[in-house]
Amino acid sequence: MVKKTGRPGYLQIADELREQIRRGTLAPGDPLPSTARLSEDFDASLSVVKMAVGILRNEGLVIGQQGKGVYVREIDTPAGDTAAATADELAEIRASIKELTARLERVESTLSQQAGKPRRSPRS
Incomplete structure (x- = not known):
């Protein structure tokens, strides 16, 4: 759930999803829950959830596949x-x-x- 901390909701959601990716709860190749599901889980609007997912896309943590969903990307670091x-x-x-x-x-x-x-001198 998005908390009323003064920090924008989309950043809170992005932080939580990023942490799940870091911990491996969302592993490479796993799909993210749908925006509707994330909206319910975080009690946030669809637009807020889409902004959060957009941040993760910009960071290269997830990739969208047209018509299929958004998936966690493989990370080129040993621990991910x-x-x-x-x-x-x-x-x-x-x-x-x-x-x-x-x-x-x-x-x-x-x-x-x-x-x-x-x-x-050289001749000394």
Whole structure:
């Protein structure tokens, strides 16, 4: 049921369906309940339910098949959790940037130390 929290109903419905997909309650290949059924389950209008499903379509979590319904898509992540995969990728990127920053600082330090030393002539 959509709660009166100030958060739009279509976002609440999208959150709930997204969570069901994440948990596997709605597995890849499973059809979403009809908009009429979701409307009843969430005590919301058809237009609100359609907006929620539209969000999931835009996120790539579900796909519509003309005349057949809307189905949960296969997700190209091991656990099927795109949010967790994105967070993991972001953590890896941050770690790489930190490592590269440290390496750059060492190179700059070495270069600045070498710049301060007098150069020897090759024939000394």
